[in-house]
Amino acid sequence: MILYATIFAFGCFGLSILMNLWKVLFADEIADRILALDTMFINAIALMGLYGISLGTGIYFEASMIIAMLGFVSTVAYARFILRGNIIE
Amino acid sequence: MDLFFELLITAFLIMAGLFGLVGSFGLLKLNDAMSRVHAPTKATTLGVGGVLLASMTYALAIGPHYSVHELMITLFLLLTAPITANFIAKVHIHQKESRDSLPAAGDDGRWATQDLDDADDES
Numbered sequence: 534m535i536l537y538a539t540i541f542a543f544g545c546f547g548l549s550i551l552m553n554l555w556k557v558l559f560a561d562e563i564a565d566r567i568l569a570l571d572t573m574f575i576n577a578i579a580l581m582g583l584y585g586i587s588l589g590t591g592i593y594f595e596a597s598m599i600i601a602m603l604g605f606v607s608t609v610a611y612a613r614f615i616l617r618g619n620i621i622e
Numbered sequence: 623m624d625l626f627f628e629l630l631i632t633a634f635l636i637m638a639g640l641f642g643l644v645g646s647f648g649l650l651k652l653n654d655a656m657s658r659v660h661a662p663t664k665a666t667t668l669g670v671g672g673v674l675l676a677s678m679t680y681a682l683a684i685g686p687h688y689s690v691h692e693l694m695i696t697l698f699l700l701l702t703a704p705i706t707a708n709f710i711a712k713v714h715i716h717q718k719e720s721r722d723s724l725p726a727a728g729d730d731g732r733w734a735t736q737d738l739d740d741a742d743d744e745s
Contacts, residue, residue: 534628535680538635542673545639549646549666556649564655564714571706572649572662575670578695579642582673583635586680591689601695605702612709616716 539587546583549576567611574604627683631676638672641665655714663707671696 553576556569578597585593610620645668648661674692681689715724715733727733 534632535635538632542635542639542642545643546669549642552646552650562655562714563717564710565649565658567713568659568662568710569649571710572646572666575662575666575699576642576646578699579638579670579673582670582677582692582695586635586673586677589680589684591681591687594689594691594695598695598698601698601702605698605706608706609709612706612713615713616709 535586539583542583543580543587546576546579550580563615567608567615570611571604571608574600574608578604624683627679631679631683634672634676634679638669638676640669641672642669645669655718656711659707659710659714663703667699667703670699 550573553569553573557566557573560566560569578600581593581597581600585591585597613620642665645662645665648665649658652658652661674696678690678692681687715736721732721736724733
């Protein structure tokens with residue numbers, strides 16, 4: 534039962550990442566692209582957790598933690614670059 | 623006991639998948655840019671929270687050893703999602719809205735994001 538639920542969740546988050554990729558490529562506003570990129574990071578964290586569940590190890594926790602931190606920092610840096618023209622003043 | 627944990631993990635996983643799908647579909651579907659901010663920052667955060675809850679329950683019931691450090695990621699995402707949404711809304715206001723298209727800012731006269739334009743003009 535857990536196996537089928539994991540496969541279902543893999544499918545859902547994979548489809549989500551494809552939709553976000555569409556939005557990153559073809560959005561007509563720059564705020565939407567930043568938002569879609571941030572959502573891609575969050576969905577990647579979920580995929581990493583699902584992969585850890587399906588293999589039964591906790592070793593992917595550190596990778597998803599690093600993805601979470603890098604995603605936040607890169608989103609803020611991107612938004613700040615659009616707002617101010619530079620990142621560190 | 624085993625069946626109970628199995629049902630719990632399955633429910634968490636299906637809930638997480640549906641929430642993640644709803645969040646990303648809302649990003650495609652909603653019309654207004656300000657309402658598009660809401661779908662990923664709330665629904666997708668819940669989806670990731672569901673996956674991490676399932677991971678913790680799995681480690682408690684079946685896995686090699688018990689671990690709660692997935693809570694750190696959930697806490698981190700719950701802390702950073704509002705900050706990210708605020709920055710993205712600021713980018714939208716900075717690029718697409720003018721002083722006339724925004725609602726009134728109360729006692730301040732104008733929204734703080736639009737101070738940036740004047741600061742750029744002065745420097």
